[in-house]
Amino acid sequence: xxxxxxxxxxxxxxxxxxxxxxxxxxxxxxxxxxxxxxxxxxxxxxxxxxxxxxxxxxxxxxxxxxxxxxxxxxxxxxxxxxxxxxxxxxxxxxxxxxxxxxxxxxxxxxxxxxxxxxxxxxxxxxxxxxxxxxxxxxxxxxxxxxxxxxxxxxxxxxxxxxxxxxxxxxxxxxxxxxxxxxxxxxxxxxxxxxxxxxxxxxxxxxx
Numbered sequence: 001x002x003x004x005x006x007x008x009x010x011x012x013x014x015x016x017x018x019x020x021x022x023x024x025x026x027x028x029x030x031x032x033x034x035x036x037x038x039x040x041x042x043x044x045x046x047x048x049x050x051x052x053x054x055x056x057x058x059x060x061x062x063x064x065x066x067x068x069x070x071x072x073x074x075x076x077x078x079x080x081x082x083x084x085x086x087x088x089x090x091x092x093x094x095x096x097x098x099x100x101x102x103x104x105x106x107x108x109x110x111x112x113x114x115x116x117x118x119x120x121x122x123x124x125x126x127x128x129x130x131x132x133x134x135x136x137x138x139x140x141x142x143x144x145x146x147x148x149x150x151x152x153x154x155x156x157x158x159x160x161x162x163x164x165x166x167x168x169x170x171x172x173x174x175x176x177x178x179x180x181x182x183x184x185x186x187x188x189x190x191x192x193x194x195x196x197x198x199x200x201x202x203x204x205x206x207x
Contacts, residue, residue, distance in 0.1 A: 006135045012181065013140025015078035016173030021052070022084040026137045030086070030172065033133040037126035040118040041104060045094030046126050047164055049087040060085055063157035064150045064169075078178055079142065082171035086130060087146075087154070089164035090123040123167050130170050140175035143168050 001009075031048060039045065051057050061080055095118060096109035106113060127143060134141035146154055146166045154166060 001136050001138075006132050010131060010135050012142040012144075013171075013173075013175050013178060014075060014142055014181075015176040015178035016081045016083065016140060016171070017176045018081040018083060018173075020083065020174040022139065022172055022174075026139070027052075027084060027172075029137065030130045030133045033129045034126040037122060037129050039122040039125075040095060041098045043095050043098040043119075043122070045091040045098070045119050046123040047089040047091065048126075049089065049158055049160070051085040051087070052083065057082075057085055059157050060087075060154070063153040064146055074179070078176075079144075079171055081176065082142075082173045084172040086170040086172065087166050088123050088127045088130075088168050088170065089160065090117075090119040090167050091163050092117065092119045092165070093163045095119045120165070120167050127168055127170060130172075134170075134172050139172055141170055141172045143170050145169070 027050070031050070034046075034048065035044070037046075051060050057080075061076070065076065092111075093109075095114075096111060098104065099106050099113070100109050131141050131143060145168050151166060154160065155162070155164075160166075
């Protein structure tokens with residue numbers, strides 16, 4: 001698929017065909033493409049939890065859903081049909097250690113040196129490559145977060161080491177009819193509104 005078509009077709013899909021698993025070769029392509037994301041210092045401090053079996057997927061939803069009342073939620077009902085779940089994790093400690101190595105010039109692991117948490121940003125880059133790769137394979141996908149009060153349950157359910165933080169979850173599968181987010185009514189902001197050329201508030205090079 002042409003790259004411009006991939007970008008244009010990307011959207012969050014919230015319902016899947018539960019009878020069609022994601023082929024193994026496509027699953028591996030999604031994961032391998034994620035590893036081409038940029039990372040500060042080539043740290044690659046990310047990890048991905050891949051859940052495919054019904055038992056593992058049920059364990060995930062039990063660990064991350066607040067209570068039984070959510071079982072009636074249309075969003076959750078649709079998302080639970082996804083045959084593939086990929087949880088993206090970042091590892092802050094890996095970045096602090098990498099930048100304390102001789103070639104980086106720092107001699108400590110002081111987090112205050114970092115203007116922004118690149119461990120999360122880099123893992124977000126990798127997650128976006130998974131989303132785009134899913135579209136390229138004619139699949140649907142959705143990225144969403146783990147509720148803060150369920151993070152510990154997720155770690156416990158899958159024995160995730162404490163050094164890793166779940167920055168988000170990606171459901172993947174063949175698309176089924178779903179209800180588009182009402183937030184889309186806001187419309188996409190135009191380029192002239194978000195791009196500042198030359199200096200802030202200057203939307204036009206000739207102005």
